[in-house]
Amino acid sequence: MDRHKVRAWVMYDWANSAFATTMIAAVLPIFYSGVAASTLPNEQMATSYWGMTQSIAMLIVAVLTPILGAIADYSGFKVRFLRLFSYLGILASLCFVFVGKGDYVLASFLFILGTIGFTGGNAFYDALLNDLVEPEKRDYISSRGYAYGYIGGGVLLILNLLMIQKFEWFGLPDSLAGTHLSFASVAVWWFVFSLPLFRRVKDTRTGSSHTIGQYAKIGFSRIIHTFKRIRRYPELLKYLIAYWFFNDGISTIITMATIYGTEIGLDSFSLIAALVITQFVGIPFTLLFGKIAQRLGSKISLYISLGVYVLIVVFGYFMTQAWQFYALACVVGMVQGGSQAIARSIYSRLVPSDRPVEFFGFLSVSSKFSAIVGPFVFSVVGLATGSSRLGILALAVFFIVGIWLLAKVDLRKGAAEAETIHA
Structure with missing residues (x-):
């Protein structure tokens, strides 16, 4: 293992997490609502349009993912396509x-392009791990990259917060200039x-060498081959369906929380600061949930985190003040990383022992398709009722159905199926 190459691989997670924190989660949603979509009749419509933008971006990414995976596996040009x-x-x-003001169509278009670049690049970035690191060290190096991403994205987000709130420190005329500088900083970073x-x-x-076709x-x-094969593993299939539901709820909260906070009247400082809190609270609590899973079992640990998410969306429906958003940010940080880590760990024990890469690839693609639904439901409910509060409350259904389906999964039976059934 070449340590210099591995360190360079880890630093890419530090690099592109700037897009995840500033553009997906924090600064851009506020800018979209307050500036780009400010000419729309009301803020609720801006929130719904942002949700539609998210769904379109994820649909395009979902369609591209299997193609990019094939290119990564067969061309050998991982770095070229990553670049x-x-x-x-x-x-x-x-x-x-x-x-600028009223440019919501341009903003949506650029966000879709950025999401394609971010997610498409990750397909080749992830594939490089197998080339650079021997199997017994991949879990550690992968976790290290994830941690660097948390820290790098968080550090730039703090800097962006200062650019927007203390714009005079940077010789800028106003907070809008600070916001534009934040977007430029993501590109430079x-x-x-x-x-x-x-x-x-x-x-x-x-x-x-092959053509794109x-x-x-x-x-x-x-993907079709794996879908046919996965039906031979009943417990894995039940768990996968449950995962699609609760993971969609989690990803929708991540992408819609900030613009929802903007609509209900919270200021940009409170919103971005809350996202910073979520970023850093997530680090220790992700590790803590690993300990809880060891003590109580993976399924109980996942039940706890998903139950907390139900409370989060219910409380979010009634939220009106900044301190409440801070409180929710802390709670989300407590369960976000842990729920995703435990869910992935459970899946790893249910997949066939001789085909883990194939089935994790299917999980990646299928979860991107399912992630289209949450923002779409959020947007449609908001447009139909005139209230994004009902849109956020609708997300409770994703978690409740996910928990109900999870209860039907027999993990011991599923692990046995993974070891004994081969096709």
Whole structure:
């Protein structure tokens, strides 16, 4: 294992997490509602349009994912395509400096491009782990990258908060200029901290070359093949359906929380500061949930986190003040990382022992398709009722159904099926 290359790989997570925190979760949703979509008739419509933008972006990403996976596996050009998609995300982030009042269509378009760059790049970034790290050390290195992403994204988010709230420190005329500078900082941060990976890690050609159409055929045929195979593992299939529901609820809260807070009247400082809290609270509590799972069992640990999410969306319906948003941010930070880590761990014990990569690839693609539903439901309920409060409350259904389906999964039986059934 080349430590310099591995360190460069880890730093890419530090680099692109800037997009996840500033553009997806914190600053951009506030800007979209308060500036880009400010000419719409009301803030609730802006919230719904943002939800629709999220759904469109995830739909495109879901369609592209199996194609990109096939390219990563068969072309050998992982770094080349990682650079291409990274530059797309970087350029989209930088172009937000040109988005002004009423430019919500342009903002939505740029966000979709940025999401394609961010998520598409991750398909090749993840695939590089197998090339750079031996199997027995991949869990540790992968976790290290995840931790670096938390820290890097959090550090830049704090800097962005200062740019917006203390714009005079940076010689800027107002907070809008600070917001535009924040978008530019995402592009610079992502680009600069990606350079070690692009310079140190080189592609190794596999000798296999296909057209885009052939890659698409390979990618989708693999997904169809896995879907047919997965039905032979009943407990895994039940768990997967449960996962689609509760994971969609979690991802929708992540993407919609800030713009929802904007609609109900919270100021940008409170919203961004709350996201910073979530970012750093998540680090120790993710580790704590691992301990809870060891003590009480994975299923009980997941029940606890999902039950807390039900309370979060119910409380979010009644939320009116900044301190309440802070409180919810802390609670979300307590369960967000833990729930996702435990859910992934359970899945790993249910997949066939001889085909883990195939089934985790299917999880990645299928969860992206399912993630379209949450923001769409949030938006439709908001538009139909004229209240995004009902949209946030509707997310409780995703968690309740997920918990109900999870209760029907026999983990011991599923683990046995994974070991004994081979196709």
